Amino acid sequence: MFRRAISAVATVVFTFLWTAPPTRAGATMDAVLARGELVCGINTGFIGFSYPNERGEWKGLDVDLCRGLAAALFGDPNKVRFVPLTPSTRFTAVTSGEVDVLFRNSTETMLRDVTLGLRAITPYFYDGHSFMVAASSGINKAVELDGATICLLQGTTNEQITADFFRRHNLSFTPVVFERSEQARDALKAGRCDSFGSDAGNLAAVRLSMEDPSAWKILDERLSKEPYGPFVRRGDDEWYDVVRWYVNALFQAEESGITAANVEEIAATTNDADLRRLLGVTPELGKALKLDPKWVVNAIKAVGNYGEIFERNLGRDSPLGLSRGLNEQWTKGGLIYALPMR
Ligand SMILES: N[C@@H](CCC(=O)N[C@@H](CS)C(=O)NCC(=O)O)C(=O)O
Structure with missing residues (x-):
């Protein structure tokens, strides 16, 4: 460290x-x-x-x-x-x-x-940081991601926001870090991670690029300020x-x-x-x-x-x-x- x-x-x-x-x-x-x-x-x-x-x-x-x-x-x-x-x-x-x-x-x-x-x-x-999950996951709040594997992009604010959030709530997660949004999206689709953590607008764009956008949901919470x-x-x-x-x-x-x-x-x-x-x-x-x-x-x-x-x-x-x-x-x-x- x-x-x-x-x-x-x-x-x-x-x-x-x-x-x-x-x-x-x-x-x-x-x-x-x-x-x-x-x-x-x-x-x-x-x-x-x-x-x-x-x-x-x-x-x-x-x-x-x-x-x-x-x-x-x-x-x-x-x-x-x-x-x-x-x-x-x-x-x-x-x-x-x-x-x-x-x-x-x-x-x-x-x-x-x-x-x-x-x-x-x-x-x-x-904007603000949020998480995208499968609509079928039943997850509605970020704290319900305890123990999850989370796709993140390298060098973004979202990496730190996610780590800070889980630490603050005494929860654990496993990060899987990518260079590009498409890679994180494909990993999410393939089930390699349970969630993708990013700015809400970016998640909305990623969701649109899914074959069935309605199968994915963006949590209502905003965990950070992203000006x-x-x-x-x-x-x-x-x-x-x-x-x-x-x-x-x-x-x-x-x-x-x-x-x-x-x-x-x-x-x-x-x-x-x-x-x-x-x-x-x-x-x-x-x-x-x-x-x-x-x-x-x-x-x-x-x-x-x-x-x-x-x-x-x-x-x-x-x-x-x-x-x-x-x-x-x-x-x-x-x-x-x-x-x-x-
Ligand atoms: N606002 C954040 C995230 C910026 C960012 O690069 N977001 C990613 C999505 S989280 C992106 O734009 N990806 C497009 C790509 O794959 O190049 C920051 O400044 O660190």
Whole structure:
């Protein structure tokens, strides 16, 4: 155990000291602009968040957030290259400079933010850990998994949440750890584990991919807070600012009723000082980030506001059919709260 902890610390230190390219404020943005495309780290396959459709095009909330950022930077949502990453490779892909930003259902925790050479930015999706079991198992509560074999994914928050939960309740379990969701799903299907522990949204996606989804159930309990946010490399404040205020702009657009369909018209006609700033009629916000004054207009035109992105990818008419819940605007009782953009 002790040796494992030492080796984990050594890995983190090594990763940070030896693979982090020299950073200075603005270096990432300069590199992105010189390259002419954004490089975005995403999931290898998670319906609703990031997955290739039948034509091989990437779709999902995380994918749209990347495309919108490309539109804010270049005026073109197609100027983005996607790099699919597994849970255990995602963070080193950021620190090594392989990707500019990570939009990959990644939970923000203190140690990820502080110790990995990363910065966690504004959370854009709130979920929680749960367990999936066979509907026929009769299990309704997590404590009823005492003695169970549980499939988990390596390098996820879910590993630790599960271990902590069983310890807290003086219960036992046997972990079976995989690299990819499909492997854990197949092991669950084959009866190699009694349950799959993961974020509830991910479990909903895994359940959909089963031949008979109704044969599987996701427990109602949520054992943790899993706020997903973008991650960037530590040490480049200008790039951090761009990603941070881009996410806030998508939130603010929804709060202000600005959509892909009406953004141009509002920009052309509004007398409201806040909206004029947000939409670049007066240029100070874009200027502060060294972006085109139309950065927000371009992003919203390409992918819509936060609510439009949510509904399209995760909402009631999507395969996952999630309700907004915590991901509703603060004005409607949720946690989505844009900081003032002035
Ligand atoms: N939010 C959790 C989990 C993130 C995660 O990677 N989830 C898995 C499912 S638990 C996943 O996305 N798997 C897709 C794959 O197989 O690459 C974290 O940040 O650690």
